[in-house]
Amino acid sequence: MLPNQEGQKVPQVTFHTRKDNQWVDITTDDIFAGKTVVVFSLPGAFTPTCSSTHLPGYNELAKVFQANGVDDIICISVNDTFVMNEWAKDQEADNVTLIPDGNGEFTEGMGMLVDKADLGFGKRSWRYSMLVKDGLV
Numbered sequence: 001m002l003p004n005q006e007g008q009k010v011p012q013v014t015f016h017t018r019k020d021n022q023w024v025d026i027t028t029d030d031i032f033a034g035k036t037v038v039v040f041s042l043p044g045a046f047t048p049t050c051s052s053t054h055l056p057g058y059n060e061l062a063k064v065f066q067a068n069g070v071d072d073i074i075c076i077s078v079n080d081t082f083v084m085n086e087w088a089k090d091q092e093a094d095n096v097t098l099i100p101d102g103n104g105e106f107t108e109g110m111g112m113l114v115d116k117a118d119l120g121f122g123k124r125s126w127r128y129s130m131l132v133k134d135g136l137v
Helices: 028-032 048-060 062-067 081-091 105-109
Strands: 014-019 022-027 036-042 072-077 097-100 113-115 123-125 128-133
Touching: 014 081, 014 097, 022 028, 036 048, 048 062, 048 072, 048 081, 081 097
Parallel strands: 036 072, 072 097
Antiparallel strands: 014 022, 036 128, 113 123
């Protein structure tokens, strides 16, 4: 069982994203400051369980989360922005913002980085979810 992170502040990192063929840096403050955010993280885009269950499930539950005070739903994965953007299009995940943690900095700061070199995956995230209010888990 992974440790309970309740009360922990999310790590301060900058995510390098692409939007409309431009680089757009997004900080954790941009994502979490003054907001209530559901975050879920998974091992990788386009993987079977992540694509068939996790991302679609959160996408479908967006209205329920919003009715309960959630401002945003964020999916974080240790993938680059190009992979995450294509996965979002493929999954038609219009209610979830996909955030690339390409270097695993956020994931490592959360204590959720795992080495999957034995499978040829390199470093990835454990599967987890959290509710973050104004930067606090």
